[in-house]
Amino acid sequence: MRRDTSRPLGIAARRYYRSSYHPGPWFESWLDLWEGDLLLPGYGWLFPVPEGRVNVGAGLLNTFRGFRDVSAQRLFDAFAAMLPPHWEIDEDHADGPVRSGPLPMGLNRTPLAWPGLLLVGDAAGAVNPCNGEGIAYAIETGELAAELVHEALVKDRPGVAMLYPQVLRERYAPYFAIGRGFARLIGRPEVMGTATRYLLPNERVMRFALRVLGNLSDGPDGDRQDRLFHVLQRVGAALRP
Numbered sequence: 001m002r003r004d005t006s007r008p009l010g011i012a013a014r015r016y017y018r019s020s021y022h023p024g025p026w027f028e029s030w031l032d033l034w035e036g037d038l039l040l041p042g043y044g045w046l047f048p049v050p051e052g053r054v055n056v057g058a059g060l061l062n063t064f065r066g067f068r069d070v071s072a073q074r075l076f077d078a079f080a081a082m083l084p085p086h087w088e089i090d091e092d093h094a095d096g097p098v099r100s101g102p103l104p105m106g107l108n109r110t111p112l113a114w115p116g117l118l119l120v121g122d123a124a125g126a127v128n129p130c131n132g133e134g135i136a137y138a139i140e141t142g143e144l145a146a147e148l149v150h151e152a153l154v155k156d157r158p159g160v161a162m163l164y165p166q167v168l169r170e171r172y173a174p175y176f177a178i179g180r181g182f183a184r185l186i187g188r189p190e191v192m193g194t195a196t197r198y199l200l201p202n203e204r205v206m207r208f209a210l211r212v213l214g215n216l217s218d219g220p221d222g223d224r225q226d227r228l229f230h231v232l233q234r235v236g237a238a239l240r241p
Ligand SMILES: Cc1cc2nc3c(=O)[nH]c(=O)nc-3n(C[C@H](O)[C@H](O)[C@H](O)COP(=O)(O)OP(=O)(O)OC[C@H]3O[C@@H](n4cnc5c(N)ncnc54)[C@H](O)[C@@H]3O)c2cc1C
Pocket: 012, 013, 014, 057, 099, 100, 101, 102, 103, 120, 121, 122, 123, 127, 132, 133, 134, 135, 136, 138
């Protein structure tokens, strides 16, 4: 199996804390991580999970300048040290160790199917390049693979399972094309600076951005934003097949 190096790759580190600070239903996202006076490439997040715990993490993409010089652990340490002390993101409130790992994105493995083998989830590089989510994609690709294997067995036609790469491309290629463009854009500090200043305060733009970055759409039959999202995917797929 080969990694397609034209597709983005991320790394991330995450730890859980038992904190009395509760950020509400929101996902806190930090786009500037400082280690003293040094601005590190990458981003940090914090969001609540059940049982009074919070998920705190930091990551970066290989499209960011300085990717090779910064480890996920270092980013995480810098981020945790930046958080206000009353949020209780410290050693005393930690619930388990820091875990770090790669985020293989945008279907960056080839081939995705081999006689007797279908790659799913991280093995297929199925993490969403827009937001680093991989759990839903691991479940979905597992389901698609299982359906094809089932059909191949029931019909006694092993070749049906080899349709898997095509099925994945149809499902994800248009969206991941946007994701690859997005990963490249956010790797450029001047683009991020301008976007943070002018787009972040605009609620309508941010609502649309959330929909796109989360891959949440009712498709071409949805509302105006869904239709725009659909057009973007078609254009993205045409430009970056
Ligand atoms: C720090 C970090 C934070 C993340 N946060 C999020 C998040 O908030 N939301 C989200 O959606 N995604 C997140 N992800 C991505 C998500 O964790 C993965 O995309 C997802 O877990 C992939 O699922 P998977 O089943 O493909 O692989 P895995 O979850 O890695 O499962 C593979 C399993 O196979 C086992 N295994 C490996 N080799 C063998 C072997 N030889 N024999 C038997 N078993 C073996 C492993 O032990 C493991 O249990 C995060 C990733 C990282 C690194």
